Amino acid sequence: MFVLVVGVGRVGASVAKRALERGDTVSVLDRDALSHEQLEQGMPTTWEEAGGLFTVGAALESDALIAAGIERADVVVAATNGDNTNLVVAQIAKERFKVSKVIARVLDPARAEWYGQRGGIETICGTSRAIELVDNSIAAAEGGS
Amino acid sequence: MYVVIAGGGKVGVNLARELLEKGYEVTLIEQRRDRYTVIEDELEHVVQYGDATEMWVLERAGVLRADLLVAVTGDDEDNILICQMAKEKYMCERIVARVNNPRNVEHFHLLGIRPAVSATNMILRLIEHEVPKIGLVHLLELTDDHIEIIEVEVIEGAPAANAAVSDIPLPDGSLIISVLRPDGGFVPRADTVIGVGDEVLVVLAPGLEEQVAAVFNVPSTS
Numbered sequence: 001m002f003v004l005v006v007g008v009g010r011v012g013a014s015v016a017k018r019a020l021e022r023g024d025t026v027s028v029l030d031r032d033a034l035s036h037e038q039l040e041q042g043m044p045t046t047w048e049e050a051g052g053l054f055t056v057g058a059a060l061e062s063d064a065l066i067a068a069g070i071e072r073a074d075v076v077v078a079a080t081n082g083d084n085t086n087l088v089v090a091q092i093a094k095e096r097f098k099v100s101k102v103i104a105r106v107l108d109p110a111r112a113e114w115y116g117q118r119g120g121i122e123t124i125c126g127t128s129r130a131i132e133l134v135d136n137s138i139a140a141a142e143g144g145s
Numbered sequence: 146m147y148v149v150i151a152g153g154g155k156v157g158v159n160l161a162r163e164l165l166e167k168g169y170e171v172t173l174i175e176q177r178r179d180r181y182t183v184i185e186d187e188l189e190h191v192v193q194y195g196d197a198t199e200m201w202v203l204e205r206a207g208v209l210r211a212d213l214l215v216a217v218t219g220d221d222e223d224n225i226l227i228c229q230m231a232k233e234k235y236m237c238e239r240i241v242a243r244v245n246n247p248r249n250v251e252h253f254h255l256l257g258i259r260p261a262v263s264a265t266n267m268i269l270r271l272i273e274h275e276v277p278k279i280g281l282v283h284l285l286e287l288t289d290d291h292i293e294i295i296e297v298e299v300i301e302g303a304p305a306a307n308a309a310v311s312d313i314p315l316p317d318g319s320l321i322i323s324v325l326r327p328d329g330g331f332v333p334r335a336d337t338v339i340g341v342g343d344e345v346l347v348v349l350a351p352g353l354e355e356q357v358a359a360v361f362n363v364p365s366t367s
Binding site: 060061062082083084085087088091092095096108110111114118 | 198199200201220221222223225226230233234246248249251252255256
């Protein structure tokens with residue numbers, strides 16, 4: 001599979017590395033050339049030596065998306081640090097480039113839910129998960145006392 | 146009429162002022178605390194503090210009863226999302242979006258956000274209008290209404306050159322609305338003769354541009 005990860009923060013970098021380890025072709029796009037370092041944390045080789053692709057460019061620039069290989073992507077993960085950027089990039093991947101699986105990382109639970117239900121793209125909300133886990137943990141403590 | 150404006154920069158604040166003056170009810174949303182404070186000094190309760198891409202902020206601003214939502218933040222992604230939510234989630238009938246980077250116009254259109262207004266593109270049009278050249282200038286496009294206005298200069302030998310307006314072979318769905326000459330523009334009559342060098346404004350249905358322009362700026366083959 002060809003996986004394109006847009007935005008190499010904590011989430012994007014880890015997701016990209018895992019996909020590469022599973023044997024996928026992985027391309028990452030980030031506007032900051034130094035994000036390369038984040039990507040190579042804990043890797044014995046450079047990202048490119050391990051077979052990864054790296055493109056520097058803005059997430060909304062069609063040229064950058066095309067250079068990063070969006071036209072042959074099976075999966076696009078939008079994981080920049082901006083919810084709105086992720087939601088727009090994900091929709092562009094779906095509507096314009098007809099990518100079959102598109103995942104957007106969204107921190108705001110409300111937007112994640114609405115865009116998730118709207119169809120087309122999948123939204124993943126780390127905030128909702130964190131709230132759930134913390135709440136469960138508190139509830140467990142209450143139950144135990 | 147109730148208008149919600151997202152983004153309290155220069156565009157948003159001036160829009161709010163103008164619309165208030167015209168007697169509209171307006172709410173302006175600004176997410177930066179320092180800007181909000183300055184705007185509040187002038188516009189008081191009209192401005193609300195918050196991120197307009199947050200649903201609760203839009204709801205608090207009364208997006209559900211808004212007749213028009215205008216997204217003019219400095220961030221194109223934000224403007225796209227605000228308009229999408231206003232249109233699809235809150236059933237706001239009319240939206241207007243500002244495009245900051247003209248290269249993003251295609252994204253607005255792809256995602257159904259119209260009209261998407263780019264100041265850069267508008268200035269470019271005006272520059273094209275000012276610089277004399279043979280060709281075709283798009284002066285106005287009302288995409289939703291399927292109408293546009295183009296400007297075209299008449300060249301020697303074109304079918305329209307030295308012809309009366311009523312004799313010019315324009316396709317159905319197009320109409321000459323003005324003639325611009327160095328001494329001023331005017332609305333022509335059926336018997337007005339179009340001269341070489343005249344700049345002609347034509348209102349037409351999208352898609353007819355080339356066919357219409359050819360009447361003015363392509364020499365007749367006969």
